[in-house]
Amino acid sequence: MTAQLIDGKALAALKGQETAEQVEAFSRRTGIQPSLHVLLIGDHPPSYIYVKNKKKACDLVGIKSVVHQLPFGVSQEDVIRLIRLLNSQEDVHGVLVQLPLPEHLNAQEILETLDPKKDVDGLHPYNLGRLLMKKPLLVPCTPQGCLQLIMSVENNIQGKTAVVIGRSLLVGRSLGALLTNYDVTVTLAHSKTKDLKEISSKADILVAAIGSPEFITGDYIKEGAIVIDVGINRIFLKDGMSCLKGDVDFKEAKVIAGFITPVPGGVGPMTISNLLINTVKAAQLHMDNILYKS
Numbered sequence: 260m261t262a263q264l265i266d267g268k269a270l271a272a273l274k275g276q277e278t279a280e281q282v283e284a285f286s287r288r289t290g291i292q293p294s295l296h297v298l299l300i301g302d303h304p305p306s307y308i309y310v311k312n313k314k315k316a317c318d319l320v321g322i323k324s325v326v327h328q329l330p331f332g333v334s335q336e337d338v339i340r341l342i343r344l345l346n347s348q349e350d351v352h353g354v355l356v357q358l359p360l361p362e363h364l365n366a367q368e369i370l371e372t373l374d375p376k377k378d379v380d381g382l383h384p385y386n387l388g389r390l391l392m393k394k395p396l397l398v399p400c401t402p403q404g405c406l407q408l409i410m411s412v413e414n415n416i417q418g419k420t421a422v423v424i425g426r427s428l429l430v431g432r433s434l435g436a437l438l439t440n441y442d443v444t445v446t447l448a449h450s451k452t453k454d455l456k457e458i459s460s461k462a463d464i465l466v467a468a469i470g471s472p473e474f475i476t477g478d479y480i481k482e483g484a485i486v487i488d489v490g491i492n493r494i495f496l497k498d499g500m501s502c503l504k505g506d507v508d509f510k511e512a513k514v515i516a517g518f519i520t521p522v523p524g525g526v527g528p529m530t531i532s533n534l535l536i537n538t539v540k541a542a543q544l545h546m547d548n549i550l551y552k553s
């Protein structure tokens with residue numbers, strides 16, 4: 260058996276067209292261009308690339324984007340002050356703090372300072388709480404992207420079993436809650452899970468968000484399963500070149516799985532696609548707030 264590829268790049272392009280239409284309709288209706296402000300702190304090389312890609316995607320659909328580049332040594336107080344300022348500005352609709360942050364900064368306090376209605380990453384406790392309550396407002400982008408990829412090949416996921424490996428807030432925990440809201444039976448596995456191979460090889464849906472290149476070999480996968488690879492690991496080769504590898508050993512997985520996402524071109528484009536969707540939603544929430552108040 261050879262797995263069918265789940266093309267995240269194509270799905271994201273399709274969703275990008277829809278978002279561009281929504282941006283245009285919103286701007287026509289309100290006279291306002293949706294805007295996203297990104298805080299890029301320090302000098303973490305992958306973050307530079309991610310933020311550059313986010314900016315490019317905003318340009319493509321007509322969202323205004325502003326990057327606030329702050330030095331590695333910026334103080335907690337200065338970051339909080341900037342977020343409070345962005346919270347108060349009428350023409351700022353979405354705010355994203357690119358992670359990871361330098362160790363001296365308290366990410367939790369920074370994320371909690373953000374206005375939940377501008378929290379396009381969906382990581383504020385208010386948004387995570389709403390997700391748990393099955394009343395989502397702004398949903399974290401990567402989990403939402405994983406769900407869309409799964410549902411692009413299997414519309415009826417009710418009652419299916421999923422094993423999500425990785426319990427970060429950014430991906431695993433949030434995806435566990437999201438899939439549960441769709442009546443999937445979820446096992447949230449992690450580095451301390453015993454018998455991981457046995458558990459994951461029974462799952463209809465397997466999501467790998469581990470951060471370890473090619474960790475998931477063929478024997479972790481059930482025949483015909485949907486495999487979603489969230490990992491993006493840069494591997495440096497002897498000749499000075501580098502390449503990207505997922506958390507799944509693609510060669511082994513593709514002869515066992517029914518459907519599989521590639522790296523790159525799987526989950527990554529969907530994360531960005533959902534950031535754009537959330538930014539338009541945040542702009543709409545902002546307008547609703549103004550109309551509601553007046």
Ligand code: GUN
Binds near residue numbers: 309356359380
């Ligand atoms: N770093 C890696 N992925 C993400 C993401 O989706 N959002 C933020 N804020 N930081 C990240």
